[in-house]
Amino acid sequence: MKLSCLQENLSRGLAIVGRAVSLRSVLPVLHNILLATDQSQLKLSATDLSTCITCWLGAKIKEEGATTVPARLLVDFVNSLPPEQIDLELVTRTQTLHLKCARTEANIKVIDAQEFPLIPTGIEDRKITLQPDALRQMIEQVTLAAATDESRPILTGALADFQEEKLTLAAADGFRLSVRSAPLSEPVPEPMKVIIPARALQEVGRVAAEEGEPVEMTIPSARNQVLFHLAGGALGGPIEVVSQLIEGNFPDYKQIIPTSYNTRTVVDSKEFLRAAKIALLFARDAANIVRLQMTPGEGEPGSLTLAATAAEVGDNVGQIDATIEGQAMEIAFNGRYLIDILNAIDSAQVALETSTPSSPGVFRPVGDEDFVHVIMPMHISR
């Protein structure tokens, strides 16, 4: 293998695929990034066997070939180089990759490409096209509710439910739930439900945000995988994210979303976020408990009060204007969950629908019917 490419491109490509490298793996080859020539481009791949990211970038290929290079060293080395041309040459006899850029040279020990897992690439006919901005927002708003601990693997994924002209994405970690739907440009031939690891989706969202190109998605028949394909612009070649699907039954989340409420509180999203952040400064020393008090106004605007008390630190009370429909009430939430959802809402106002202090609170961005977020309250005694 012998080729030349630009330092900026290689650095960018390594940053994209590098996120899939699993440094904790017991397989040494998974600590590496695959470099391979592919149709007059340089292909980079990395995987933790669950998620795999591949990208192609423009390069001048002088000799075909492939190898795998330790990710950490390669990334750090390439990032330290000046923005000039890099020459790469694999010395097969010594299993060493020779790199040269301006007046810097290096030799890095490699592992044979044969040892790297086979990575599926390419899009099938039965593809679904998604708009990058809508997809990025959807992924961001939904995956924040996915579980990060592995104790219940199903909940580390998001349920993608394709029905005719609509995709609904849902995730829940046992205490909160996020559901967002988006229209599809073409209806799916048949309804389909899959559970995609949230981590893989977050990678897709990150790349989609940067590239701004439509995202194509395939669920290859008879394979328990999903493949996202982004045309990719800046790099000169496409980017693909392949992920194993999670098997099992996702909990029936629809029955959890309350259909009625006693109190509906509409507030400015940014003010709510600011008040929640201040409350958390105190709440973080008291199990993150933030108390919300909704007070309807009589002929004037009502108010939402956020309060937090930490026995050994101090306390805080903040009030914001609110339009309140229904009766006064008090409810407590984990302040971190409040901040997570308020950070992810783009609309100017947010509505919080509540019924009792021990039933779920429903958050809806005002003017956006497609998103709903549910948080279970914290029980407040006395």
Added chain:
Amino acid sequence: MVYKGRRLIHIDLDAFFASVEELLNPGIAGQPIIVGGGPGRRGVVASASYAARAYGVRSAMPTAQALRLCPQAILIPGDLEIYSEISDQVMALLKEYTPLIEKVSIDEALLDVTGCERLWGPAEEIARTIQRRVKEELGLPSSLGVAANKLLAKMASEEGKPGGLLVVPPGQEAAFLAPLPVERLWGVGPATAQRLHALGVEAIGELAHLPLDLLEKEFGALGGVLYQRAWGRDDSLLTPHREPKSIGHEHTFSRDLTTLREVQRHLLDLCERAGRRLRGHRMRGRTITVKLRHSDFTTLTRSATLPHPTDLDQVIYDQAVHILRREWRPGMRLRLVGVSISNLTPRLPSQLPLFDQREAKLSRLNRAVDEIRERYGDGALQRASLQGAKESL
């Protein structure tokens, strides 16, 4: 933070279980009393009154041997529940003086009274008041030690036993230790003591004057620790509240259990006790361990890890029974059964779950039962399947 001029009090209740029995039954006061398991039931001495100790009876000695030394001793099976209740009363009294209390065991505690002088007077005076109040209000004799650190306070109360109050004045630490035999020093067991004797060291003062490098050569890291201790130096802080690493219960039966049914019944009781303590600590655990000791003393422990942490009796029991059934063989004879929960995490205070309605129900049930038992005693409510299953200590 470690600061100079600390004042610590160590309190040890003298022959605690035996003293409580004397309180409950004043007629036997002053006689040799042994609290422990019966001799035919392979019991051991849990506590012996000083009158019994005069005959050579010691804690942890097989009861049969103790009775040979002191045949006239009054043997009492004992009641841990009463002892813990009285122990709680003692701890509550201590808490009136400082919140910085480390409960070392059921009959021992350390108090940090540094800075309490303006409130209660010097440490020695606090110790004297505590000793008097424990005797007058609770009827229990105790020994106390007052010193600048945990090591010395504990050793001082030991030297004052029984009924003593020994103060190690600041600056006198090494002098206090010097004449004591090295065996008394924390961390010096029989093996270490023997090696020290081989070096010609009998008293702690002699140990303190050995060159440090010789000690380190001889004992490794322990050498340095011994050297510091011999000079009465100990910077360790009180741990007022220790987060348990595991919570469990085990029980040795007076006769071997031979049927799966019996073992399951006892396992249920143990799981309920463990679950209740877990909830009391506001903890949840993921790993359930079952311990089975056969009549020939071979012991087997087997664990299983749950997908997510629990504090529910039923969930703990289901897992424990699963382990038991896997290990059970017909013809087994078990003398001890135990269950413990580890891999503990604090319970998210009252964060309500989205799913798991069954668990939410079980959780409410457990809490209701806990509350009833808290108010009306452990016997107030019992599973029908556990009727008559309990054995006395």
